Amino acid sequence: MMACKLDLPLGPSFRDAHIEADLQARLDQGHNVWAVGDIHGHLGTFRALIHRLKLGDEDRVICLGDMIDRGPDSAGLIEFIRSDNRIICLKGNHEHMALSSLQEDGVVELWQPWLARGGRSTWGSYIVRADGDLYEAKRLFADDLMWMDNLPNHIVLDKLRLVHAGYDPRMPLDSQGDKELLWIRKRFYEHEYAIDPYRTVIFGHSTTTKVGPAPGEVVHSPIQLNDERPAWIAMDIGAFNHVSPGLAAMNLSSFRIVKQGTLRSERWFDFPDCKEAKVGSHYGLDLLQNRNRREAVSALRARHKLKKAGVVLREESQDIDLEAMPRHLLFTSREYESENNRIVLGPGTNSDEQHLRLPGPTGFRVYRRMKTRTSLGSESTIQRRRGIQG
Numbered sequence: 001m002m003a004c005k006l007d008l009p010l011g012p013s014f015r016d017a018h019i020e021a022d023l024q025a026r027l028d029q030g031h032n033v034w035a036v037g038d039i040h041g042h043l044g045t046f047r048a049l050i051h052r053l054k055l056g057d058e059d060r061v062i063c064l065g066d067m068i069d070r071g072p073d074s075a076g077l078i079e080f081i082r083s084d085n086r087i088i089c090l091k092g093n094h095e096h097m098a099l100s101s102l103q104e105d106g107v108v109e110l111w112q113p114w115l116a117r118g119g120r121s122t123w124g125s126y127i128v129r130a131d132g133d134l135y136e137a138k139r140l141f142a143d144d145l146m147w148m149d150n151l152p153n154h155i156v157l158d159k160l161r162l163v164h165a166g167y168d169p170r171m172p173l174d175s176q177g178d179k180e181l182l183w184i185r186k187r188f189y190e191h192e193y194a195i196d197p198y199r200t201v202i203f204g205h206s207t208t209t210k211v212g213p214a215p216g217e218v219v220h221s222p223i224q225l226n227d228e229r230p231a232w233i234a235m236d237i238g239a240f241n242h243v244s245p246g247l248a249a250m251n252l253s254s255f256r257i258v259k260q261g262t263l264r265s266e267r268w269f270d271f272p273d274c275k276e277a278k279v280g281s282h283y284g285l286d287l288l289q290n291r292n293r294r295e296a297v298s299a300l301r302a303r304h305k306l307k308k309a310g311v312v313l314r315e316e317s318q319d320i321d322l323e324a325m326p327r328h329l330l331f332t333s334r335e336y337e338s339e340n341n342r343i344v345l346g347p348g349t350n351s352d353e354q355h356l357r358l359p360g361p362t363g364f365r366v367y368r369r370m371k372t373r374t375s376l377g378s379e380s381t382i383q384r385r386r387g388i389q390g
Helices: 017-028 043-053 074-082 093-101 112-129 134-149 178-183 278-308 373-389
Strands: 033-036 060-063 087-089 154-156 160-163 200-203 232-234 246-251 257-261 311-313 335-338 341-344 366-369
Touching: 017 033, 017 060, 017 154, 033 043, 043 074, 043 246, 043 257, 074 112, 074 134, 093 112, 093 134, 093 178, 112 134, 112 278
Parallel strands: 033 060, 060 087, 160 200, 200 232
Antiparallel strands: 033 246, 154 160, 246 257, 311 366, 335 341
């Protein structure tokens, strides 16, 4: 029943009285407060959902944990969340695992069990966000880990409890810690009576494809409280569930649901045998390499189009950033002059070769213009006509 089988430091119950008082006051004043299930690094989809909610300055969004791992941009998601004071977060079991990578002296030592459970994509996203600078990536990651470490593991309001995973029905509610609040599954949501007779429990962690019969839908408990509200509501509709992936937000006053399907650009799970986003492969370094390669190929395509239009470009070797070029496009400094045009040859290139693969610049300076076949044909036609008329 308990999914936490790892050797993790397990903390006690941790609530933030200031957050709870502020949220309750906003609900009492009629402001919108939304709960959102597990995001798992899907930054674009989360931003689209936030746009749908049309938040006012006094509205709030509560993320129910598992903001990171598996998705394409966990680093960008945390940056986005931390930059908006309207977004409040709970700690999830994936943040709990990631915290084992932060040592007491503040040094980051990546914890292998976390990497094997979706952490590779998170670490890869930090490397990409730091443009491949590992020192900067670790600095950003350490700062975000310290922020995660201070997140509460549940929120208790007058009529609601918000938690990542749930509560163990065998224990007093306020004496439960990380093991129960961040990791419990079936023992909680399959219990035959309400855990708290006065409060509906809003939780994520267990995707609704497992909790309920309808994939991609928020699930309400069949057990009701005395005021006929459901005993619990499951919010993790599955950002990568293969059937109807997306994120869901629920208004805590009206229980109204707003959903956002996972963006096509973030559907990494459509690839066969893919357990996390591609940014996890080689920790994002291949993505950086591909980005450089795409830029180089785009420049070469632009050069080819200009050549068709009759524009010849003059290459200046000092304008070429050789270190930024992909390996297969690198060139040596061996040069020769051909018709007043400097040519830079690559390793093993024959000087008689007709189609030299030159690295394309990002900005173009016209050296001279050639007459195209069309224009030459037009001139010869005109001359013939003039000869006939003469």
